[in-house]
Amino acid sequence: MNWFKENTFLGVLIVVTSAFAALLIYAGLSTATERDANAEEVAARKASIKKMKSMTPYPTIESVAEKKANLKAVVAKAEAMQAQFNSFRPESLANITVSTFSDRLKKSDAEVRALFVEKNVAIPEQTYLGFEQYKGSLPKNSATGVLAYELAAIDWLFREFAAAGVSKVGNFTREVLPPEEGKDWGKSDASAKRGKSSKSKPRSRSKSSRGKSAPSKSSKPSLPTVSVAKRLPIALTIAGPEPSIRKVIEAIANSDQFFFDARIARIKNNAGVPSSQGIKKAAPTTDVAPLVDDEFGVVEGDDEEPVAEAPVGSSEVLQRVSGGNDVAAYIRLDLLLFEESLKFPAIK
DSSP states (O other), X not given: OOHHHHTHHHHHHHHHHHHHHHHHHHHHHHHHHHHHHHHHHHHHHHHXXXXXXXXXXXXXXXXXHHHHHHHHHHHHHHHHHHHHHHTTSOSOOOOOOHHHHHHHHHHHHHHHHHHHHHHTOBOOTTOOTTOGGGSSSOOXXXXXXXXXXXXXXXXXXXXXXXXXXXXXXXXXXXXXXGGGXXXXXXXXXXXXXXXXXXXXXXXXXXXXXTTSOOOOOOOOOOOXXXXXXXXXXXXXXXXXXXXXXXXXXXXXHTOSSOOEEEEEEEEEEOSOOOOHHHHHHHSSSSOOOOEEETTTEEEOOOSSOOOOOOOOOHHHHHHHHHTOSEEEEEEEEEEEEEOOOOOOOOOO
């Protein structure tokens, strides 16, 4: 006999009860899972709120509004500074023909040499405004745009030398740019050197550390860097009276056509400061007070035998001390070629 047919009601009751129990168990498990998820979310929010409360300032609605106002002010200043930098960027960096660039280089060199002869400024015969490699060859067509810009800046620089009245320009060098070698503007030299040094010095493993993996060092997250300008390095040596050197430096710093970043500047005065013996010989009387310097005290001659020295007048003493005679200056500059304008994020 079929038990289910003889006990239909009881069988249906058992089936319905089992299904209902299974449904309750499933609902209970789902509720427990959701409850645990909600509890974790509440705990995470509590931890976040606790962390924010420990911050200075505490992020309230007022402080958020103040932060947005500060960000807007920073963006406005950055845009204004970028507009000033863009004034130094040439209107066009389009490449020109190699023959056109060669003609401009020859014309500029001839005009500069004629100006130097007129102003009595000495310059080495082999100097070709830093483009000596193009005396008998032509540059790559893909580099003529940036080379034309650099030539214009160097031409301006040499004319400023003549206008300032320097007596000599020498050792003018210009670093070869990546486009001249058919390369792209890559990473900075510093990053390249760091990469080479890290590869050239492999880590040695001791016997005790063999078979063990070295602990990984936690590196701090680095901020993203944005290229603002390309550097076109040049170096030179000039000689002349101190006022002329001063005029050159002021012209470089105050130029409204080209932006130069001075990396190194060394000034040397070849004329020595006259000794106290020479000054005493130039004095009108024999009763001469010792020279006193605020920092070093009394300045007297050495204990060695005095050397015969021509009398030096007071005006010549001041000229030598202040650099009135010819001084030499070594200057390392980077001509900056600013990138195109960056679009700053809009702060709502």
